[in-house]
Amino acid sequence: MTTQFPPFTEEHELLRKTVRDFTLTHLTPFRAEWDHAGEWPAREMFKKMAELGLLGIRFPEEYGGSGLDWWAHTAMIEELCQARNGGVVMSIFVHTDISTPVINEIGTEAQKQEWLVPAIRGEKIGALGITEPGAGSDVANLQTTARIDGDHFVITGAKTYITNGAFADFIILAVRTGEPGYGGVSLVIFPTTTPGFTVGKKLDKLGTRSVDSSLLHFDECRVPMSNLLGTLNGGFVHIMQNFQGERLVAAIMAMAGMEIQLKDAIEYGQTRQAFGKPIGKFQVWKHKFAEHLTNLEAARWITYRAVQKINSGEDPTLEVSQAKLFTADMAQKVAYDCLQFHGGYGFIEEYDICRAFRDVRLLPIGGGTSEVMKEIIGKWSGL
Numbered sequence: 001m002t003t004q005f006p007p008f009t010e011e012h013e014l015l016r017k018t019v020r021d022f023t024l025t026h027l028t029p030f031r032a033e034w035d036h037a038g039e040w041p042a043r044e045m046f047k048k049m050a051e052l053g054l055l056g057i058r059f060p061e062e063y064g065g066s067g068l069d070w071w072a073h074t075a076m077i078e079e080l081c082q083a084r085n086g087g088v089v090m091s092i093f094v095h096t097d098i099s100t101p102v103i104n105e106i107g108t109e110a111q112k113q114e115w116l117v118p119a120i121r122g123e124k125i126g127a128l129g130i131t132e133p134g135a136g137s138d139v140a141n142l143q144t145t146a147r148i149d150g151d152h153f154v155i156t157g158a159k160t161y162i163t164n165g166a167f168a169d170f171i172i173l174a175v176r177t178g179e180p181g182y183g184g185v186s187l188v189i190f191p192t193t194t195p196g197f198t199v200g201k202k203l204d205k206l207g208t209r210s211v212d213s214s215l216l217h218f219d220e221c222r223v224p225m226s227n228l229l230g231t232l233n234g235g236f237v238h239i240m241q242n243f244q245g246e247r248l249v250a251a252i253m254a255m256a257g258m259e260i261q262l263k264d265a266i267e268y269g270q271t272r273q274a275f276g277k278p279i280g281k282f283q284v285w286k287h288k289f290a291e292h293l294t295n296l297e298a299a300r301w302i303t304y305r306a307v308q309k310i311n312s313g314e315d316p317t318l319e320v321s322q323a324k325l326f327t328a329d330m331a332q333k334v335a336y337d338c339l340q341f342h343g344g345y346g347f348i349e350e351y352d353i354c355r356a357f358r359d360v361r362l363l364p365i366g367g368g369t370s371e372v373m374k375e376i377i378g379k380w381s382g383l
């Protein structure tokens with residue numbers, strides 16, 4: 001008996017069509033405008049996505065989700081990348097994949113009702129607050145503290161580069177509640193209406209410019225202890241598990257982005273002429289694109305292998321780390337060559353490759369750098 005792989009079905013095709021129609025109508029036409037404005041109408045768009053059932057693809061139906069699997073989610077991500085704006089896509093995935101899944105996985109019933117249900121309805125927007133000015137890759141060294149006072153945490157510290165941070169309603173916040181190192185880290189659902197919480201100056205970024213990635217300050221912020229996710233001082237393991245979904249989404253985005261850039265460039269090469277012929281007819285470029293189309297297939301299959309692993313419920317750390325490393329690094333080479341192929345036009349905002357070149361640079365940094373991926377792969381491979 002042969003089993004189809006990837007296991008996309010007609011149901012997935014219908015979902016793809018819904019996402020594609022939404023994306024091409026409501027997101028893609030505004031890709032340049034929102035990048036220049038430095039913001040996008042997140043609240044309005046999250047509402048529209050919720051109406052289409054797109055904010056809870058993998059969440060249980062009892063909380064308003066669709067109860068579908070990672071393959072459905074993969075189909076959705078691939079289609080959303082047609083927005084051609086890395087900031088918008090990242091803003092959506094910070095909500096659907098980076099901040100809310102941990103509530104579904106380890107939240108109490110009350111927490112799910114208070115935060116997950118409205119998140120799936122697009123009424124409350126989420127962010128994830130791990131990185132600090134002094135601790136990024138070295139997560140176990142984070143310094144934002146939450147001391148216990150009665151039945152409240154009192155949180156003081158700072159987080160940085162927090163995507164959606166300027167407008168999110170809640171932040172899944174990593175705080176120090178115990179000893180130094182990973183054994184003293186907890187996760188707390190932090191409402192951004194809490195007194196003492198402020199958003200610092202807007203960080204002027206190279207790419208993903210349509211959404212903020214903010215510096216946040218916490219000054220003696222009192223949060224009920226009932227907002228603790230999981231166990232006290234047991235947050236580190238959940239942060240690491242949460243990273244798997246985030247990194248897998250990054251790999252899917254990298255792969256889908258490469259496909260768009262290559263398609264665009266190949267089309268451009270059919271019409272742009274130099275020395276009496278379309279530039280795509282020069283052998284050097286034919287070879288370059290043959291190489292990258294092969295790299296794209298390698299990216300697709302290493303990513304789908306990781307989707308299969310996470311979908312099976314087994315620990316996907318090795319496969320996800322390899323997929324993130326390979327696709328994020330390859331995306332740099334593809335974007336570089338596609339821009340180069342456009343000549344001067346590649347440097348002009350009118351062409352999507354210009355924005356894509358900026359946006360893809362985040363992929364080997366955000367959610368764990370390529371060096372950190374190599375550390376993990378080395379460890380899992382017994383090096």
Ligand SMILES: Cc1cc2nc3c(=O)[nH]c(=O)nc-3n(C[C@H](O)[C@H](O)[C@H](O)COP(=O)(O)OP(=O)(O)OC[C@H]3O[C@@H](n4cnc5c(N)ncnc54)[C@H](O)[C@@H]3O)c2cc1C
Pocket residue numbers: 094127128129130131135136137138160161162163164205208213362365366367368369370371372375
């Ligand atoms: C646009 C943007 C959006 C982001 N969104 C979020 C968000 O929503 N929430 C959030 O919590 N964080 C977010 N981040 C933070 C991101 O995850 C971190 O930037 C990333 O994990 C790297 O941490 P760092 O910047 O502190 O770099 P550092 O940890 O200071 O690393 C600097 C360099 O040292 C290297 N290095 C570090 N450790 C090792 C090692 N062991 N071996 C070899 N080399 C090493 C790194 O690979 C890197 O090249 C975002 C970042 C950006 C730029």
